[in-house]
Amino acid sequence: MPDEQGKAILGDRLRAVEDRLQAACQRSGRARADVTLTAVTKTTSAEIAAWLPDLGIFDLGENRPQELWHKAALLPTSVRWHMIGHLQRNKVEKTLPLVGLIHSVDSLRLLATLEEEAARQQRSLDVLLEVNASGEVSKHGFAPLELASVAPDIHKLQHVRVRGLMTMAAPTDDLERCRPTFRTLRQLRDQLQHELGAAHDLRHLSMGMSGDFEVAVEEGATLVRIGSALFEGLS
Numbered sequence: 001m002p003d004e005q006g007k008a009i010l011g012d013r014l015r016a017v018e019d020r021l022q023a024a025c026q027r028s029g030r031a032r033a034d035v036t037l038t039a040v041t042k043t044t045s046a047e048i049a050a051w052l053p054d055l056g057i058f059d060l061g062e063n064r065p066q067e068l069w070h071k072a073a074l075l076p077t078s079v080r081w082h083m084i085g086h087l088q089r090n091k092v093e094k095t096l097p098l099v100g101l102i103h104s105v106d107s108l109r110l111l112a113t114l115e116e117e118a119a120r121q122q123r124s125l126d127v128l129l130e131v132n133a134s135g136e137v138s139k140h141g142f143a144p145l146e147l148a149s150v151a152p153d154i155h156k157l158q159h160v161r162v163r164g165l166m167t168m169a170a171p172t173d174d175l176e177r178c179r180p181t182f183r184t185l186r187q188l189r190d191q192l193q194h195e196l197g198a199a200h201d202l203r204h205l206s207m208g209m210s211g212d213f214e215v216a217v218e219e220g221a222t223l224v225r226i227g228s229a230l231f232e233g234l235s
């Protein structure tokens, strides 16, 4: 497929997603500016991902550290990279300088490693805690009950700022089945915010993918992670 044709397709898909985002915001009385579209580029090439900044999208997400490193080296530095998949601790050192936000902190051990490395690199780092809120999809993430005891660990952090929670809903044909998962994440966030007080601002809820982002926005998502709705067939 010639570049111009591919770019036109991607532009059309972005406009379609944008229309649906706006409609979901309107239905739920939210401001469009409060929801960031993160384009998940994991199935597409660096060449195609590089069209996104030209189309006004600067928030890009990858679920594998090596692929994030690869694309980050090729794309303009105006891109804000989101790490959305499992991050092994031996990949923290190299990943940290490249990312704007890590959505997928799934253990206290990883949180401690990130704090140590951020201190060593003398920088601050924004992260979200991944929660297994549906109880079924993911092998990664904090169990909801576990989350009730993490406040003391968060209070100790000096370089890492916890900015909210992330989850994935179980894939389903019946969208209403996602709603309880997203609602649970919001409630867990509110609870943890209450425990943490003003020291950490947990404003972000990263939830919603191509199949379910409208329900997620209705339930309070501030970051939606969209891959296939943009890149299916473009690679």
Ligand SMILES: *Cc1c(COP(=O)(O)O)cnc(C)c1O
Pocket: 040, 042, 063, 084, 085, 168, 209, 210, 211, 225, 226, 227, 228, 229
């Ligand atoms: C792949 C992926 C997405 C995007 O999923 P689509 O259904 O393709 O939109 C979102 N979040 C995570 C963690 C992913 O791995």
